[in-house]
Amino acid sequence: MKFVQTFVTSTALAMLACTGCQQKQNAPSAFIDLSAIDTSVKPGDNFFLYANGNWLKKTTIPASEVGAGAFLDLYNRTKNNIHTILLDAEKNAAPAGSIQQKVGDFFASGMDSTTIEKLGYTPIQPELNEINTLKNAADIIHYAAQAHTRGSGMLFDFGVYPDDKNSMATIAVFSQGGLGLPDRDYYFKTDAATQAVVQAYKNYLQKLLILTGTDSLTATQQVEQVYALEKQMAESHKTNVALRDPQSNYHKMAVAQLSKTMPNLQWPMLLKTLNIQVDSINVQQPEFYAKLNQLITTQPIATWQLYLRLHTLNGVARYLSTPFVQASFNYYGKALNGQTQMKPRWENVYRTIDAQIGEALGQLYVEKYFTKEAKQRMDELVNNLQKAFANRINNLDWMSDSTKQKAKDKLQAFIKKIGYPDKWRDYSKVNIQRNQYFNNIMAAEANNYQYMISKLGKPVDRTEWEMTPPTINAYYNPLYNEIVFPAGILQFPFFDPQADDAINYGGIGMVIGHEMTHGFDDQGAQYDKDGNLKNWWSTSDYDLFRKKSQQVIQLYNGFTILDTVHVNGALTTGENIADIGGIAIAYDAFKMTKEGQDTTQKIDGYTPDQRFFLSLAQIWRSKEKDAYALRLINTDPHSPAMYRVNGPLMNFTPFYKAFNVVPGEKMYLPENERIKIW
Incomplete structure (x- = not known):
């Protein structure tokens, strides 16, 4: 969990649009929008x-x-x-390996909706097939760690950052994660607005299963299993307020000791799969990892397979064919943010x-x-x-x-x-x-x-x-x-x-x-x-x-x-x-x-x-x-x-x-x- 303090939430900035804003002119007065001022308010x-x-x-x-x-x-x-830069890079041939070629071809590939629609969810099929072969807790840990190396963080959060108490050196940092709702409190609040988001999340997960071959009734039952698992994980999560205290979220621990206290997480294998070789790590929220150490062996492997399947699909849904993009939008765009229409594909x-x-x-x-x-x-x-x-x-x-x-x-x-x-x-x-x-x-x-x-x-x-x-x-x-x-x-x-x-x-x-x-x-x-x-x-x-x-x-x-x-x-x-x-x-x-x-x-x-x-x-x-x-x-x-x-x-x-x-x-x-x- 990276600790930087921004001027404004990045989500807020990314989603604001231009409506009724005054275009500035060179005259100094144009820099204040006089038409916006309401003189009826003191x-x-x-x-x-x-x-x-x-x-x-x-x-x-x-x-x-x-x-x-x-x-x-x-x-x-x-x-x-x-957009102008992207269009220029797309249409103008550039030397192979140049940044213009990479940007232009990346944009062209994203705008190639014909190929994307034809592929459906086949790009992620190898990962889904692998999940079906997992047999035990160690397999679950191994798959989740591999997913991190592909940029698909699930089960836990992990990164490499400066050490809080030795800022000239880097350290592997493990923090709480694994949830599909925005925050732990969504799993426990009972007000109508929160429950509407929870139901939209469940509907989204059900749709992902149905789109990949599961019948509707089975999908509903399976989502309830995964949601119950996530809720148990959420119980060990610190609140957003508690996460703001850097001292209480710093726990440098020896890997050897973690292997003794949380053996089910297979720390040596986990770190090797992540491609890191270290003697100690910063476990920011040990309570979460203690809970995960318990759940990884007490929950059925079939439930963990469902969890990995859904989080794998969720991580890439917006890059797949239209039904997956629409399902993702219905949850993230509509339910969480109130959008009623998707942004243009190019954006x-x-x-x-x-x-x-x-x-x-x-x-x-x-x-x-x-x-x-x-x-x-x-x-x-x-x-x-x-x-x-x-x-x-x-x-x-x-x-x-x-x-x-x-x-x-x-x-x-x-x-x-x-x-x-x-x-x-x-x-x-x-x-x-x-x-x-x-x-x-x-x-x-x-x-x-x-x-x-x-x-x-x-x-x-x-x-x-x-x-x-x-x-x-x-x-x-x-x-x-x-x-x-x-x-x-x-x-x-x-x-x-x-x-x-x-x-x-x-x-x-x-x-x-x-x-x-x-x-x-x-x-x-x-x-x-x-x-x-x-x-x-x-x-x-x-x-x-x-x-x-x-x-x-x-x-x-x-x-x-x-x-x-x-x-x-x-x-x-x-x-x-x-x-x-x-x-x-x-x-x-x-x-x-x-x-x-x-x-x-x-x-x-x-x-x-x-x-x-x-x-x-x-x-x-x-x-x-x-x-x-x-x-x-x-x-x-x-x-x-x-x-x-x-x-x-x-x-x-x-x-x-x-x-x-x-x-x-x-x-x-x-x-x-x-x-x-x-």
Whole structure:
């Protein structure tokens, strides 16, 4: 389980579409969508609705989307740019083995629906036949481990990452997994919305069995067996909140000891099948593996065979013929997210290419769409925010000087990555053929697995990226102590070289400040400047920090969506701290600019400070389908968009001054109750 903290959930970004968004012009006023502002709402009552209310009223969500929002214009523009790249690569003959050939032929193979429909599910038939031959627990473990080497993770989660307590070295990390529903709690909640998702999941599994030759009645019975097995596995899973504590999810164990305490998991054979040779591993959630050690021998082999069959099919259904793609969409698209129409085929193929050979596609993207000017301007913004953050640390009234110095040391040690990697991934071993979509995916998956495994025993390569260049997101990685901003997010509405500073600092400046603050949120604060899970705080300072974090939890627990569904303050703590800190740091950096120091010059009737806050609020405008909003509230560590705006601003005094927020208005908090951490 990789630990990186993103600006926004990747699923949310990937699924937002463009509806009713204003196209920017070169004039500065065009960077604020004046038509979105609802002046019937007081800024101090609900600033999110003030900045976006008219847009919310007139916007409808497309059938193929789970939502619409401020990322919409950016995502659609980026998506269409990539479509152009893919079409050009497909039609223009390129030298064999070049990235253009691989990208173009991969896209062509994915668009070859005639061949894909003809093949049905025969591409996965060899694996299904192998499952039928399994005879005992060791066979089950061996198959699941082999599946990981093909990129099909099942039964457990596994990866190779820097060691939390020795960040310059890599370690094999095993974490809980094996479930088909989004989260353990889905197996135990009894409310109607959850039960509807559970039934849709069962229907999906039944359809997979029927499509591969099982009669309807038998399929229904078999799915109940597999679901009961998964529910037993879920009992041992930690909750999403418990998973946020890095100390309690670090358990470095000797393989020899694991072989004694959990012998049924066949650890030596399991590791050999995974193609790794190590003496110790990090078992993040031992309780899960203890339960798996029990279940692997107490559950019938026939039930385990069904489990493997269904998880094998689920892992590849979206790459097979239309009946499988439709079955997958009915669960993942409709039931989980509220979509009523599938996205066009080319978009799904693009996402597959981005996932499998993303840095090859990324090279073509940055060559055509990312400018040196944007990178230079981002360097300036990042450096200004770093200075602003250091000043804020100096001025903290709750932290001792010794801890302040260590905090500033960590801040100055940030690795800053902007746009795209300094060195690109080598895909020379991936053989991409123009008419073999499934085989291309399997070849890329196998290559990605070998790339990951090859890291074991070698020094950590801190030049690596966790996101591809076109990705519209950003992240902080505590193990590298790095902040990363892919080229995809360095566009309007977040950033534009033509925009005034109020727009850029309220947009991408907030993103930068957010990621910087992740280094000092409730999780990131437990890692030192070198990326090690190691305490660098004085006891009294850390106690004060935890009390302030608890205030954040309590505040966000009081926020609701869909009238009665509460935000989980404990699950969203880190992102909320990053939002609160990110806005404050971005504002301080903005005040270093000429425009930021001018409090009177107005554009379209708004002062520079007001434009800063409007920019911030309008990047978050969004509207989601209820099913999708409910899934996010259960599983996503980010708060809903409205509270990513209103929550931080109700704690930020300059906002009160900019919009004359006074007692009696709904966002008003007395000054002594406003949360200030960083």
